[in-house]
Amino acid sequence: MPTECLFRDDSYLKQCDARVLAITEQGGIVLDRTVFYANSGGQPGDSGTLICADGTRVPIATAVYTDAAKSEIAHVPAPGAPALKPGDAVTAAIDWDQRHARMRMHTALHLLSAALPYAVTGGSVGERESRLDFDIPEAGLDKDAITAMVNEMIARNAAVSSRWITDEELAANPSLVKTMSVKPPLGTGRVRLIEIAGLDLQPCGGTHVRATAEIGAVRVTQIEKKGKQNRRVRLALI
Numbered sequence: 001m002p003t004e005c006l007f008r009d010d011s012y013l014k015q016c017d018a019r020v021l022a023i024t025e026q027g028g029i030v031l032d033r034t035v036f037y038a039n040s041g042g043q044p045g046d047s048g049t050l051i052c053a054d055g056t057r058v059p060i061a062t063a064v065y066t067d068a069a070k071s072e073i074a075h076v077p078a079p080g081a082p083a084l085k086p087g088d089a090v091t092a093a094i095d096w097d098q099r100h101a102r103m104r105m106h107t108a109l110h111l112l113s114a115a116l117p118y119a120v121t122g123g124s125v126g127e128r129e130s131r132l133d134f135d136i137p138e139a140g141l142d143k144d145a146i147t148a149m150v151n152e153m154i155a156r157n158a159a160v161s162s163r164w165i166t167d168e169e170l171a172a173n174p175s176l177v178k179t180m181s182v183k184p185p186l187g188t189g190r191v192r193l194i195e196i197a198g199l200d201l202q203p204c205g206g207t208h209v210r211a212t213a214e215i216g217a218v219r220v221t222q223i224e225k226k227g228k229q230n231r232r233v234r235l236a237l238i
């Protein structure tokens with residue numbers, strides 16, 4: 001049963017009212033709507049709490065998609081959490097400080113990919129430190145130079161916006177695809193685009209801050225060699 005993913009249209013929602021639709025075989029709680037981001041694209045699923053009308057609190061360790069189409073989200077209860085059943089009304093609340101740190105880091109990774117215009121082969125979003133892996137044969141990457149580039153982009157306070165585009169619109173606008181730093185997946189019907197004004201445009205399903213200054217200062221902490229064609233760049237919030 002599909003979950004209405006409120007975080008896709010408003011990443012600043014900290015809680016919402018919802019109803020339990022089902023409990024999965026693994027014990028995951030499926031709600032009709034949620035503010036919990038589900039683990040995807042290198043960004044971990046949110047933790048938080050489901051609060052029942054009678055005040056019972058169900059701690060949630062993470063949230064995951066149950067299907068390849070990413071239409072249904074299961075909220076994974078922490079060990080020993082009280083059980084819920086279909087039909088129960090809850091308030092779903094995320095651990096906001098953790099999520100906001102991930103939003104800042106995730107947006108910073110977009111800027112890092114703009115500072116280093118090479119193919120990205122992997123990535124991971126953490127609260128304090130995150131990384132992107134780049135397909136670069138020979139490095140010559142300088143930590144301080146990249147740090148300066150990213151912090152300059154942060155200081156511009158560029159607006160971050162999202163919009164949906166259909167496969168047909170994409171096909172009709174080949175120049176749009178050309179300006180994207182990551183090629184959009186085709187055949188899914190529609191794609192969510194994240195634009196950082198004047199800096200970056202790419203398909204992404206993650207959560208981001210509204211404008212780059214909200215990221216705060218960052219620092220490139222490490223550049224590792226991961227195989228012949230791979231450089232792993234780590235970025236931390238200061």
Ligand SMILES: [Zn+2]
Nearest residue numbers: 106194204206
């Ligand atoms: Zn993103």
